[in-house]
Amino acid sequence: MDQEQKISALQLVSFSKLLQEDSLWYLLSSCESISLKTGEILFEETSFKESMFIILAGTVEVYKKHRHIAYRGGGDFFGEMSLLESKPRSTGIRAINDSVLLEIDKDVFNSFLGSNPKIIWDISKTLSERNREDTEALNTGYLELKQSEEKLRRIVDSVSDLVFQVNPNGNIDFVNESIRTLGYEVKELIGKPFAEIYDGDLDDEKKRYIFSRRTGPRSLTEIEFTLKVNPQSSLFSLATNMSYLVSVLGLWSVPQEMVEEKDVKKEFLGSLLIARSQLLEIKM
DSSP states (O other), rough: OOOHHHHHTTTTSSSGGGHHHHHHHHHHHEEEEEEEEEEEEETTTTTOEEEEEEEEESOOOEETTTTEEEEHHHEEOOOOOHHHHOOOOSEEESSSEEEEEEEHHHHHHHIIIOOOOOHHOOOOOOOHHHHOOOOOOOHHHHHHHHHHHHHHHHHHHHSEEEEEOOOOOOOOOEEEEEGGTTTOOEEEEEBBGGOOOOOOBOOHHHHHHHHOOGGGGSSSEEEEEEEEEOTTTTGGGSSSEEEEEEEEEEESSOOOGGTTTSOOOOOOEEHHHEEEEEEHHHHH
């Protein structure tokens, strides 16, 4: 992106109409241009740096605790609260595609933009509108998420397969109602180590399979293992364990297609296990 293209991009910013073109050139020469690759994280929430950014090209995502909040594109700016309040970032920023940003540090902001009350007013107005939009998006997103979670839970609870979500520490974060086939109630297993219901020793090799980080075509399928029947249940008199064929999928904080990208910052959230009883397979 050459300098002329950057000036054209700066002219899309809401407060640029308050500046002469030579002022835009000064702003461009005084600030650092930053290029981001697709999926690259600019900063995480709670990080601290007194600077704001203008998007010259591309699109970035605003997120909080891995939840989408908004997209920002050419002519948008963000990060201004770190300058106005000198506080840590309240959200994270990730590039949706290759992007070019202009970083305005505190010195440039105070000497060039902060001294112009009309620009401060424009930024404050944009901030107010954006906060309202983002709050609405969060509220709507929360309701939609809760509805989706409830719908998904009903679907998952209706299947005969066992469905587990196991966190990186090996503890059970979720299990569906089908766990009753082993004589357990859902609430008594949440937070418990998966090893407690696994029939056998979980050595390092077995853990690599059961708590796999693989996704997509590389995910593991039809691993055979045995789970314990609850010794306190009436089922225990009929069988002490049951054998399953298990498929395992790694869960990550980024979309599946970005997991293998080396430059993408990501967090492993745990493993999804879907276990199908071999006894059920025979009956079918």
